[in-house]
Amino acid sequence: MKTPIIIDTDPGIDDVIAITAALFAKELDVKLITTVGGNVGIENTTTNAVNLVNFLGKDTPVARGADQPLLKKLVSAAKVHGESGVGGYHFEAKENRTLLSTKHAVEELRDAILYSNEPITLVPIGPLTNIALLLKTYPEVKSNIKEIVLMGGAAKGGNVTPVAEFNMFVDPHAAKIVFDEQISIVMCGLDVTLQTRISTDDIKEIAGHGKVGEMVSQMLSYYDSPSSTETEMSIHDLSTIFYLTRPELFTLKRATVNVVTEGEASGCTITHYNEEGNVQVGLDVDVEEFRREFIATFMKVYGMLGE
Amino acid sequence: MKTPIIIDTDPGIDDVIAITAALFAKELDVKLITTVGGNVGIENTTTNAVNLVNFLGKDTPVARGADQPLLKKLVSAAKVHGESGVGGYHFEAKENRTLLSTKHAVEELRDAILYSNEPITLVPIGPLTNIALLLKTYPEVKSNIKEIVLMGGAAKGGNVTPVAEFNMFVDPHAAKIVFDEQISIVMCGLDVTLQTRISTDDIKEIAGHGKVGEMVSQMLSYYDSPSSTETEMSIHDLSTIFYLTRPELFTLKRATVNVVTEGEASGCTITHYNEEGNVQVGLDVDVEEFRREFIATFMKVYGMLGE
Amino acid sequence: MKTPIIIDTDPGIDDVIAITAALFAKELDVKLITTVGGNVGIENTTTNAVNLVNFLGKDTPVARGADQPLLKKLVSAAKVHGESGVGGYHFEAKENRTLLSTKHAVEELRDAILYSNEPITLVPIGPLTNIALLLKTYPEVKSNIKEIVLMGGAAKGGNVTPVAEFNMFVDPHAAKIVFDEQISIVMCGLDVTLQTRISTDDIKEIAGHGKVGEMVSQMLSYYDSPSSTETEMSIHDLSTIFYLTRPELFTLKRATVNVVTEGEASGCTITHYNEEGNVQVGLDVDVEEFRREFIATFMKVYGMLGE
Amino acid sequence: MKTPIIIDTDPGIDDVIAITAALFAKELDVKLITTVGGNVGIENTTTNAVNLVNFLGKDTPVARGADQPLLKKLVSAAKVHGESGVGGYHFEAKENRTLLSTKHAVEELRDAILYSNEPITLVPIGPLTNIALLLKTYPEVKSNIKEIVLMGGAAKGGNVTPVAEFNMFVDPHAAKIVFDEQISIVMCGLDVTLQTRISTDDIKEIAGHGKVGEMVSQMLSYYDSPSSTETEMSIHDLSTIFYLTRPELFTLKRATVNVVTEGEASGCTITHYNEEGNVQVGLDVDVEEFRREFIATFMKVYGMLGE
Numbered sequence A, B, C, D: 001m002k003t004p005i006i007i008d009t010d011p012g013i014d015d016v017i018a019i020t021a022a023l024f025a026k027e028l029d030v031k032l033i034t035t036v037g038g039n040v041g042i043e044n045t046t047t048n049a050v051n052l053v054n055f056l057g058k059d060t061p062v063a064r065g066a067d068q069p070l071l072k073k074l075v076s077a078a079k080v081h082g083e084s085g086v087g088g089y090h091f092e093a094k095e096n097r098t099l100l101s102t103k104h105a106v107e108e109l110r111d112a113i114l115y116s117n118e119p120i121t122l123v124p125i126g127p128l129t130n131i132a133l134l135l136k137t138y139p140e141v142k143s144n145i146k147e148i149v150l151m152g153g154a155a156k157g158g159n160v161t162p163v164a165e166f167n168m169f170v171d172p173h174a175a176k177i178v179f180d181e182q183i184s185i186v187m188c189g190l191d192v193t194l195q196t197r198i199s200t201d202d203i204k205e206i207a208g209h210g211k212v213g214e215m216v217s218q219m220l221s222y223y224d225s226p227s228s229t230e231t232e233m234s235i236h237d238l239s240t241i242f243y244l245t246r247p248e249l250f251t252l253k254r255a256t257v258n259v260v261t262e263g264e265a266s267g268c269t270i271t272h273y274n275e276e277g278n279v280q281v282g283l284d285v286d287v288e289e290f291r292r293e294f295i296a297t298f299m300k301v302y303g304m305l306g307e
């Protein structure tokens, strides 16, 4: 049976790739996509999510969420992802906004979780604002969340600051709320995502293969994250999806994670390893297999779309 | 025309008195009562609100809100208000839960504000958790909020700690969210509420007058706040209602208020006086007139109930 | 017998007045004056201290101390005290630097305390940098300190920020070090110093009386503290000296005082009243008697100088 | 010409090994050893330093410094180093306290630096309390400090907490003071010291060789740091000395380092790489050559002592 998941996202180039991989994964059933301000503002992240689902020919509902972090002002990453969030890429015209819910992401999350027959896996790949609002407003959802598999944080180091990863830095209070709840969390942070580097050669392999291959390769030609080199880049958010489809690639260690909310270390995820911790921190990954999976995923999409 | 208000509350003895005064004030139209964890937990504050409205023969809807503060664990004030929140008082039997909404306080707040023909005055007299969740989830409500008249904070001093008032201390992050929004706020903090002291003699004047007079006097015989003496006590939350019905009793000064969220000064409302500030801080009050108003209010209730 | 005291100071107009009062008080024996950066930089505060002692015809040794606070950059109060620290006042020419020790204030403090036959009373009327360095480098002095009578802090409110008094705000880490030691402290903070207001009429009474009366009146004509009005001003530092000579004027309450060192409440002196506290906080003062004492003091100086 | 250095230390087993290496290094002239509370209290660290110098037949002066950190209470590491600080080791009897200065470490540091013909290299291998007190009390020493080569901090990770190294954690305020001064600093933190692991086989090589080999091997048989395994251990403080004698083994990167002083990240050294930074952070080391140097050092000591 497919694992029912909900993706909370701020697309974002790596978000687009992760969502695409998820929507075509035979192991996953994407029930809902919710958007949040992060890489770019909520207008753009929502438009990108809707456009992507349309472009891929899917009908996954999308719901717009919070624009601003709980207490801080939004610090976006437009430098990495372009003003629109998807580099210079333009999705094919046929705009279909019927996917877009008239309800707020937090309400759609509540309903999708509460009305699901099986426990839902939440996959947040942006700042955790929506998830925090959800857990504080409707704590009853916790009993039907299987686990949270998120991209964010780092046991060691950071990317926006020397000690803070972007998603944690943007809304540290939301992150603290989420990590402090006694929910099972898998944390795909910089410790793994900086290892899972895709090369320009890898991208070339999929570039010629259909409109999705083309989209991915065009967006990645723009993607200018601090961890990119001329020949390699980290597609951070994708780790969450590959963790769900190929968990054996990842080495995890159990911990309690405390998020710093104030001062110069704001957004730092202080990782205390201990066997009772509610967080499984991704520490290692089979990089070669990850790359093969990347290529295989998009070749499979090419086949499925029958272009 | 009556001023449409919504009371967000954690009853609480002084909350009960404030709500009662509001429900019988000819100047006010209480559209909704929402509850929050604070003086006691959400179960009790909600039950108390419903029981009170029933007891008073009103049909104001009540909606249950957040139990726990955003980031901190709830620190209640059961020592002041009793385990149930209303001292040893028991409301008459006929429990009527039909007043209680099946929707969350945050959704009821959104609907009541968005669907109101005239801008709504919010009257939070507990921790600001619900209001913060509302403003972050549904920022569109801001355009139909006239002002927020709240009990909380202090320009100088505190009651839970030397620098923090209870409602701010319980959820300083929510308070910071609310004060940082550019909404017009009237802050009835300790600067005024510690002045507006009611004496045991005042209470005796209303004690014999009907079931409401009896309720008030019984509850206040229990009320054991740190600012009470043997003969006088501050009924903090009542200042918000009297500000709305008798604004001329209060002296206000415009300021910007920054709430401290971390460290030993957590919950401190740092009050920078300036003419562009969005907060009007209550600094003085006509104490004698306040007392007369207290007695007059409950004598009028006695008359209206026709006992 | 005279009480042996050491004044640690950042003159500063009110420092000059306090030092003058101390040097002529029959109850006090000023063993040493040490200087610190505060109202203005260390060069000026040291020059002012030396010039003042010369001007008064005394031979109290002066030792130069720390220029910069422990962790923060110096924020001076040149706006209140003028660039030089003593308004536009110029001391008579004969500069005599022989009073100035070649040793650092911290070493002179150590020696003066350790070699004193009776326990010393420390009177810090500037930021507490020197005192903190002393206590951390030479903790053995503690056994020969009788008490610390300081100007600084506030049980309620502030003057540089809404919650911080100047001396605490300038070096909150030093203040925390001093208050956390288990030394007996008398805190003359804004709670008393804002009460002890001297009027322009009071000043006129001493203005015509000798060179000291002239100096005091000239300096105060410049003094432009935030708590001054056109007709009244607080001479903050003087409270420490009058506490030592006329303790019966002051009402104190025992407390533990925690100094906030970080964030927007930095410099706030959180005052927890309790009978085991090491701090006696000045809360009230006989204002009329304080004014009389002010005039009497400088009339007495006039008489003693025989002009 | 030999490099004149001063070691500020809290011996501590790895301190003992570092001091020994320094005292016999032909490249170094150890002018002074100052002690500080850290691994164990000041009584023990001072006794250990004096005993060690005697034991090695040297006459380097020792001066006792601060026992307690500036603002925090001392958190020692007696679990790692034993109650005495040197495991179960007992130095040969002839106690000679004449090496011990009657002056405080801070004064001896000042004199040794100011009176030196050539600029001094400071080598702090404990908490930075003494160095902070020195720089704040006698800032004039800065002009005759060549550089500070210290053990402490980490660009990534920690050992006492997930983000703080021991020496920084014990006195973060002192660390912040030192790193904020514009002095050239070489930071040998966990990034290198966790790499420079010595094996039990390495230790066996020196164990039979004279009293110093015996001392080192006995102490290390006790040494139980969190980074030790059954067969390998990090002798953290030694990196500073080997950096001075064999700088070519180390790879450094220039940065600005901000020390967190409050909250759960207290002691974290936030490392912002930039070419104008005053800190050179050790990031890599030639581990094999380091091991060879370890063995060669103690074999040379054996030869020099002519046992």
Ligand SMILES: [Ca+2]
Pocket (backbone or CB within 6 Å): A009, A010, A011, A012, A014, A015, A038, A039, A125, A126, A237
């Ligand atoms: Ca993302």
Ligand SMILES: [Ca+2]
Pocket (backbone or CB within 6 Å): B009, B010, B011, B012, B014, B015, B038, B039, B125, B126, B237
């Ligand atoms: Ca209340």
Ligand SMILES: [Ca+2]
Pocket (backbone or CB within 6 Å): C009, C010, C011, C012, C014, C015, C038, C039, C125, C126, C237
């Ligand atoms: Ca002063």
Ligand SMILES: [Ca+2]
Pocket (backbone or CB within 6 Å): D009, D010, D011, D012, D014, D015, D038, D039, D125, D126, D237
């Ligand atoms: Ca050490």
